[in-house]
Structure formats: C-alpha cells, structure tokens
Amino acid sequence: MIRRWPIRIRLAAAFSAMMAVVLAAVAWVTLHQSRESLDESADAALYSRLDRLISTGAASIGPRLAGGTDQALDQILSPTGQLIATTGEQSGSPLLTGAELAAARRGVLTVEHPSADHIPGPVRILAAPTPGGNGIAATAMSLADRDAVVADLRGELSVAFPLVLLVAALGAYLLAGAALRPVERMRARAATITADDPVQQLEVSKAKDEIARLGTTFNELLARLHTALDRERQFVADASHELRTPLSLLTTELELALRRPRTNRELTRALESALEETHRLTRLAQDLLLLTRTESRVDNPPTLEKVQLRPLLEAVVARHPATTIEPDSLDGVTVYGDSDQIERAVTNLIGNAAQHGAPPISVRVRPDSNPLVIAVEVRDHGPGFDPDFLPHAFERFSQADTARTGGGAGLGLAITKAIAARNGGRLHAANHPSGGAVLTLVLPSTAPARP
Numbered sequence: 001m002i003r004r005w006p007i008r009i010r011l012a013a014a015f016s017a018m019m020a021v022v023l024a025a026v027a028w029v030t031l032h033q034s035r036e037s038l039d040e041s042a043d044a045a046l047y048s049r050l051d052r053l054i055s056t057g058a059a060s061i062g063p064r065l066a067g068g069t070d071q072a073l074d075q076i077l078s079p080t081g082q083l084i085a086t087t088g089e090q091s092g093s094p095l096l097t098g099a100e101l102a103a104a105r106r107g108v109l110t111v112e113h114p115s116a117d118h119i120p121g122p123v124r125i126l127a128a129p130t131p132g133g134n135g136i137a138a139t140a141m142s143l144a145d146r147d148a149v150v151a152d153l154r155g156e157l158s159v160a161f162p163l164v165l166l167v168a169a170l171g172a173y174l175l176a177g178a179a180l181r182p183v184e185r186m187r188a189r190a191a192t193i194t195a196d197d198p199v200q201q202l203e204v205s206k207a208k209d210e211i212a213r214l215g216t217t218f219n220e221l222l223a224r225l226h227t228a229l230d231r232e233r234q235f236v237a238d239a240s241h242e243l244r245t246p247l248s249l250l251t252t253e254l255e256l257a258l259r260r261p262r263t264n265r266e267l268t269r270a271l272e273s274a275l276e277e278t279h280r281l282t283r284l285a286q287d288l289l290l291l292t293r294t295e296s297r298v299d300n301p302p303t304l305e306k307v308q309l310r311p312l313l314e315a316v317v318a319r320h321p322a323t324t325i326e327p328d329s330l331d332g333v334t335v336y337g338d339s340d341q342i343e344r345a346v347t348n349l350i351g352n353a354a355q356h357g358a359p360p361i362s363v364r365v366r367p368d369s370n371p372l373v374i375a376v377e378v379r380d381h382g383p384g385f386d387p388d389f390l391p392h393a394f395e396r397f398s399q400a401d402t403a404r405t406g407g408g409a410g411l412g413l414a415i416t417k418a419i420a421a422r423n424g425g426r427l428h429a430a431n432h433p434s435g436g437a438v439l440t441l442v443l444p445s446t447a448p449a450r451p
Helices: 007-055 098-106 144-192 210-259 264-295 309-318 339-356 412-422
Strands: 072-077 083-086 109-113 123-129 136-142 305-308 323-325 334-337 361-367 373-379 426-431 437-444
Touching: 007 072, 007 123, 007 136, 007 144, 098 109, 098 123, 098 136, 144 210, 210 264, 305 309, 305 339, 309 323, 309 339, 309 361, 309 373, 323 339, 334 339, 334 437, 339 361, 339 373, 339 412, 339 437, 412 426, 412 437
Parallel strands: 323 361
Antiparallel strands: 072 083, 072 136, 109 123, 123 136, 305 334, 361 373, 373 437, 426 437
C-alpha cells in the first residue's frame, strides 16, 4: 500500500516517522534527566537537614524541634521507634516503621512513603543513627513540587513536540517537492522528445548531485538510442538499396522476355539471368537474417562448448584451395564458443580475403597478449585496406571504393564481428607491414564467468 504513495509523500512520511521517534526519545531523556536533577536537589536538602539535625545532639534536644515547614518534617526517634522530638505535632506518627527502624540503626536509610504526617505525598525520608546510638534522626521532604514540575514539563512537551513534528513534516514535504522538481522538469522535457529530433536533451542542473548525474545518464542513453535508431534507419535504407538493384534487374529481364516472342535460346538466357539475380536476392536475404539473428542477444543463444581448432580450421581450409594453415602447433588448442558460428566466421574471413585480396591466403593461430584468449589470423597478399576505410570495415553494407572493391553486399565482416561478439570475442582489421590485409578473430579459451 505504501509503495503506491507518491515519492514526495513517502519521503515526508518517512522523515516524520523518524522525527517522531527522535522527539519521543528527546522527551523521555528530558523528563528523566529533569526528574533526576530534582531528586538530586531533594537529596542534597535532605542530607543538609539530617546533618544539622544530628549535629544538635540528642541530649540537648527538647520535645519540640525548630525548622519545620509544611513541606518538610524532622524527627528524633528512640531505638524502639518512639517519638522523642519533632518539628510537627507531638501526637504525630513516627516517620519509620519497624523494618525501617532496624535498617536505620545500622546506617543511613532512604525510603519513600505515599504520605507522612501533614506533608503532602509522595515523601522522601532520610534517616541515620545519632552519635552514641541512643536514637535515630529522620528527616522527610515532600516530592510534590518535583512531581508538579515534571508534570508541567511533560505537558509543555506534549504540546510543543507535536507542533514541532507538524512543522517538520510540512518542511519535509516541501523540501521533497523542491528536490523532486528537477525530476519533474526532466519528465516533462522527456515527454516532448521525439525520434525525429536527436538534438533534444534533458535539462541538467550544474549541481553535482544525484539528480544531475541521473539527467546526464539519461542524456547519454538518449544519445545511444538515437545512434541506434539512426543505425537501424541506415540499415533499412542500405538493405532497400541492395534489394532494389537485383529486383530491378530481375523485373527488366522478365519484362524483356515477355515483350515479344523469343527464341528458346533467348528465353534460356533471360531465365539464367533472372535465376542469377534470384540467387543474389536469396544470399542477401539469408545474410540479413543471419546478421539479425546473430546480433540478437535474446533469441537463439549460441551453444557454448569447447571447440578443437585443428579439425575446424582444416575443414574450412579444405574448401578453399588457395588457403594454407601456417605450421604453428594446433594440437590441443581449444576455444570456447559455438562451433557452427566460429566455422562461419572463419569461412567469412577467408572468403573476404579471397574475394577482395590476392593469394596466397594463410591462416595462423597464435596466443594473444591476454592468456585467456586465442587469436586466429587470416592474411592475404592483396592491396590491403584503404586507411580511410579501416574504421568502417565492420559496418553493415560498407564497401571500399578503391583497392578492395568486388562483389557482395558488404555484410560478411559485419556478420563475423557480430559472431565474435556473440561468442565473447572480438574482431580486428589491419594492414600487414609487408602488404595485404590481416583480419584477426579473437576468441575466449575458457568459459565465461557466471554473473
């Protein structure tokens, strides 16, 4: 139920609850310390009266003692509890009972009674034996004033602290609203941002607080989303462009074949040309589907397992006669990933070298600077990558306009990079110092750690 409340109310309620606990603790401590302070004052007054009473000497004391008030009473009792002298009426009752008399004969005794003689209760009594042990001096003081002071203080606190709590709760509500106001401004701003306006961003305050960091994070997220959206739009545009050419050629071939009567030879050529364009469309559609499925991290997860590199590379190289494996030792070298996807990645690298480079093409397995990964290098002896094209080599539908031109839709390296990332690896492209291009597929040699 509380989780459904607005954050502003929840913050104010939490602060008010904590404030109520603090105020209750402060009230209890204040009352307790005030009571103890008053008790200490009463004890000091009682000890002073008792010392004065004992110092007068029991022998010189008459039946009537001086110094009595309506809040205090002094008595001299015999060891058996009989009233010898008092500041009150001689007919009054002794301050101590039988058990208390025995304790007072042994030393100083402090007790409290609900009432004593004419003194309003409660009453605190302090008693001690007189010099020589021939009597007991007892003095009593009313604690009614102490209780009245404590009661007045309790009443004042019971009125003041709820007002303080109310003011604190209101202040907490207003402060929470002020603290959340930048969030509301960001929400209102986010509601106006559209996919067609990538320049728009959330307003971030100059304060280096949590709200500012949240706004900065959201702006970075918006930038990534706009980048991804632009990338997907470019992908659709490039795919449409790549599909338009074979479809146009196919349409033209069929229209020409139907425009006038054709000989069997002409029809055969038209059908062969249409079939070629159909194959091109099929390969492009398959590559697009493979790229989409490879880049997806939710659907069709790869089957990760230990993969022996020797049989995998030998099977791929056997399909490309101009390719050789350098005589590095491959015995026992394993990587961790999906064998089918790794085979497709190596095949793409060799196919790219054969299509855009020049033989001989070599495949070499070497350890990486990181001992937990293995690097598979594919090198050709062609003109290499154009330096301006290298940063875009792995982009979808990217094709160089100079040295490495050729057929294809420009999806092979993009698919290979996606496969590498899907299997916990990475892909590098560079030019060899002696000429030719070098594509390096780095794959993990151990299973990824579980989160």
